[in-house]
Amino acid sequence: MAWEIKNDRPVYIQLVEELEMRILNGTYTMGTKLLSVRDLASEAQVNPNTMQKALSELEKKGLISSRRTSGNYITDDEKLISDLRTELASFEVGTFCGKIKKLGITKKETIELINKEDF
Amino acid sequence: MLGKLFKTEFKASGRLYLPLFIGVIFFAIVERIMLEILENTDDSLVLNIVFGVITVIFVLIIISVCVSGQFISIYRFYKSVFTDEGYLTNTLPVKSSSIIISKLLVGVLYTVFSYIVLFVSGFIMVAGDLLINALNGLKISYGIENTQISLMDFAISSIVNLRLTLTILAVLIIAVLFFNILVFYVAFAIGNMANRKKVLLSIIIYIAIINVLSFISAGVAVFVDWLSWDNVLRMNVINITLAIILAVIVVIGLVCFFVTNKIIKSKLNLE
Amino acid sequence: MSEILKCTGLTKKYGSLVALNNLDLSVNKGQIIGLLGPNGSGKTTLIKLIAGLLKQNSGELTVNGEKIGINTKKMVSYLPERTYIPDWMRVIDIIKMFENFYEDFNLEKVKTMLDNLGIKFNQRIKAMSKGTKEKLQLILVMSREAQLYLLDEPIAGVDPAARDYILRTIITNYNPEAAVIISTHLIQDIETVLDDVIMIQNGNLKIHKTVDEIREESGKSVDELFREVFRC
Numbered sequence: 001m002a003w004e005i006k007n008d009r010p011v012y013i014q015l016v017e018e019l020e021m022r023i024l025n026g027t028y029t030m031g032t033k034l035l036s037v038r039d040l041a042s043e044a045q046v047n048p049n050t051m052q053k054a055l056s057e058l059e060k061k062g063l064i065s066s067r068r069t070s071g072n073y074i075t076d077d078e079k080l081i082s083d084l085r086t087e088l089a090s091f092e093v094g095t096f097c098g099k100i101k102k103l104g105i106t107k108k109e110t111i112e113l114i115n116k117e118d119f
Numbered sequence: 120m121l122g123k124l125f126k127t128e129f130k131a132s133g134r135l136y137l138p139l140f141i142g143v144i145f146f147a148i149v150e151r152i153m154l155e156i157l158e159n160t161d162d163s164l165v166l167n168i169v170f171g172v173i174t175v176i177f178v179l180i181i182i183s184v185c186v187s188g189q190f191i192s193i194y195r196f197y198k199s200v201f202t203d204e205g206y207l208t209n210t211l212p213v214k215s216s217s218i219i220i221s222k223l224l225v226g227v228l229y230t231v232f233s234y235i236v237l238f239v240s241g242f243i244m245v246a247g248d249l250l251i252n253a254l255n256g257l258k259i260s261y262g263i264e265n266t267q268i269s270l271m272d273f274a275i276s277s278i279v280n281l282r283l284t285l286t287i288l289a290v291l292i293i294a295v296l297f298f299n300i301l302v303f304y305v306a307f308a309i310g311n312m313a314n315r316k317k318v319l320l321s322i323i324i325y326i327a328i329i330n331v332l333s334f335i336s337a338g339v340a341v342f343v344d345w346l347s348w349d350n351v352l353r354m355n356v357i358n359i360t361l362a363i364i365l366a367v368i369v370v371i372g373l374v375c376f377f378v379t380n381k382i383i384k385s386k387l388n389l390e
Numbered sequence: 391m392s393e394i395l396k397c398t399g400l401t402k403k404y405g406s407l408v409a410l411n412n413l414d415l416s417v418n419k420g421q422i423i424g425l426l427g428p429n430g431s432g433k434t435t436l437i438k439l440i441a442g443l444l445k446q447n448s449g450e451l452t453v454n455g456e457k458i459g460i461n462t463k464k465m466v467s468y469l470p471e472r473t474y475i476p477d478w479m480r481v482i483d484i485i486k487m488f489e490n491f492y493e494d495f496n497l498e499k500v501k502t503m504l505d506n507l508g509i510k511f512n513q514r515i516k517a518m519s520k521g522t523k524e525k526l527q528l529i530l531v532m533s534r535e536a537q538l539y540l541l542d543e544p545i546a547g548v549d550p551a552a553r554d555y556i557l558r559t560i561i562t563n564y565n566p567e568a569a570v571i572i573s574t575h576l577i578q579d580i581e582t583v584l585d586d587v588i589m590i591q592n593g594n595l596k597i598h599k600t601v602d603e604i605r606e607e608s609g610k611s612v613d614e615l616f617r618e619v620f621r622c
Contacts, residue, residue: 005582007610007611007613007614008609008610008611009605009606009609010601010606011601011602011605012602013602038562038564041561041564042558042562044582045557045558045561045582046561046582046583047422047561047582047583047584047585047601048561048564049420049421049422049585050582050585127487127490131478134478199476203472203474204474204475204476205443205474206443206468206470206472207474207476209443210441210463210466211463211491212464212491212492213460213491214460385444386445387443387444389443389472390472
């Protein structure tokens with residue numbers, strides 16, 4: 001799985017976003033052990049300290065928990081994950097609706113358009 | 120660490136010397152066999168030509184061994200300190216003086232080895248009947264007993280203390296072995312400080328140093344000549360001459376060593 | 391003490407040319423540092439000073455609190471731009487040499503890494519391609535458990551696959567007790583691997599910041615900033 005680090009923003013923020021996405025969409029399974037910092041850094045070709053910083057950020061959010069001896073584990077708190085997913089989704093929908101509104105398209109038309117989309 | 124450096128250098132140099140040494144011994148044996156064949160067969164043009172070719176090769180190898188003693192040592196030093204290999208050599212956790220000493224010792228040792236090999240090859244050539252013949256020939260043509268007597272006479276009359284003379288001479292020979300290599304080392308060290316044509320410059324510097332040294336030795340000769348006006352000193356003139364030469368060589372050798380060390384330590388100019 | 395490298399007022403001249411001018415610098419353990427600057431900016435001079443190949447004209451330079459000498463050479467693992475392994479050697483010869491002279495050399499590490507690349511112990515250096523020689527040299531340097539790694543232009547002139555290999559090797563050998571200094575003029579390829587960026591120009595320190603600081607402050611990648619700072 002490719003890690004794409006863009007040029008315009010701090011690396012660690014992009015890592016947080018990518019890791020968060022992978023946890024929320026189930027790429028990293030709930031309750032399982034995460035790769036070591038070094039392996040993750042190697043996979044993403046980023047600095048291990050930066051990866052550690054990103055993981056600490058996720059820990060603050062409660063998405064992963066670190067057990068001192070055995071490494072990092074993905075949270076098994078289903079509610080937290082689904083809440084965050086909803087939160088992220090509604091944020092994206094909000095942005096989307098704002099743009100659609102500007103085009104002068106009605107809600108009904110929009111839903112029809114969405115129904116045509118295949119995903 | 121000096122031991123490890125010595126061992127490493129001993130192996131690295133051995134790789135270059137060994138084929139030459141083996142070549143000398145091999146050709147000495149071949150020559151000997153050829154000589155035996157020639158002696159026991161009728162004159163044959165083919166055999167004579169083969170013998171001639173082998174002799175030429177043999178002589179060439181002998182010459183290269185004579186020259187290689189110092190040349191290989193200098194090449195090894197230059198290559199591992201001043202070329203790309205210098206990045207490895209000069210970042211080892213060792214003193215720069217240890218690097219110089221290890222290479223110097225190995226150089227002297229192989230020079231001595233090469234003389235031993237030459238001696239052995241000479242012995243192979245004339246061993247057995249031939250050796251006896253050769254000695255007889257020497258006896259007949261030069262009268263070896265007479266020579267010995269006259270040599271003893273000479274020793275007694277002109278050298279006050281033969282043992283002392285021989286000791287100084289032995290030390291001097293060893294010192295010269297070190298000295299010759301050190302002069303090359305310092306020349307290459309100085310040449311390395313230039314930014315272009317380092318090797319050419321090093322050789323020019325070497326020639327310059329040698330010329331300066333010949334001036335110094337001329338000075339020593341004049342000095343000894345002046346000393347020998349004194350009657351007591353004249354008795355000891357050989358010992359004094361040798362001692363002065365030895366002192367000069369040791370002092371200049373040490374200067375070469377310290378200058379080389381200083382340059383490697385703080386003026387290294389790797390590309 | 392978490393400081394591994396410290397320069398104060400470090401100055402190096404070649405005749406009248408000033409290669410490093412009164413440089414003040416400090417690097418901490420656990421960091422991967424990019425030493426950036428255009429050609430002739432003094433990057434290699436700084437690295438050679440730290441490796442003990444050159445002596446400064448003035449100023450202080452210490453590794454782990456010690457002045458440059460035998461003790462620092464034991465702690466510093468240096469990858470020069472040049473390939474320095476004698477041609478006549480086999481892989482095993484140079485490995486033995488490292489094992490002999492460096493107490494911190496990890497034989498197991500070297501075996502694993504050579505195995506991964508399919509390099510055999512009895513292979514001759516002379517028969518190797520330039521790329522393989524460079525990889526072997528990197529492996530040797532990274533196989534030491536050193537305190538400070540100095541990598542001078544490790545990714546210049548290598549293909550993308552080799553570059554990825556080099557970066558992976560650096561990351562997987564990361565040790566929080568050691569620091570890595572990588573000099574390069576190809577920033578884009580390595581900037582995500584770095585903690586800090588040190589930019590020098592004409593022997594002067596221009597910038598010393600973390601990659602994310604630069605990105606946050608300028609909204610640009612280090613590479614873009616570099617092009618701006620050093621625009622011709």
